[in-house]
Amino acid sequence: MIGRRAARLFETVRRAADDSEEADELWSTLQRNRHAGATMVIEHARTLGEVRAQAAADVLWMYNDPALYVALVLDRGWDETDFRRWLAAAMRAALLPG
Structure with missing residues (x-):
């Protein structure tokens, strides 16, 4: 699972972003890239059928935050x-028609 590999790295960069301009730029890039990935997934899902959430890419981006893995696992x-x-059940409930 990517969460296992990425969670601690993301958390380290997030914490360093408060103290370093370079780390802050890296954190911003990581967040933009995660959102771009979520947008691509939602665009593909919309070609396959209805996606319920208005801001589906934002919802998917939020659920894919490595901080959830850190917090819960x-x-x-x-x-x-x-x-x-x-996570799969929460994403389905938030994004797909009931």
């Missing part, structure tokens, strides 16, 4: 499989 001790199931 690393900090709260969720099992990674349980996290993946919860």
Whole structure:
């Protein structure tokens, strides 16, 4: 799972962004790239059928934030499989027609 690989790196860059202009630029780039990826996924999903959320790319971007992995798996001790199931269900509920 990408969350396992990226979560700590993202958190380190996020924290460093407060103290370093270079880290702040990197953090901004990471966030823009994540949102661009979410936008591409939603655009593709819309070609396959209806996507419910008006701001679907923003919703997907938020759910794909590595901070969720940090908070629930690393900090709260969720099992990674349980996290993946919860995340998939939450994304489906937020983005796809019921």
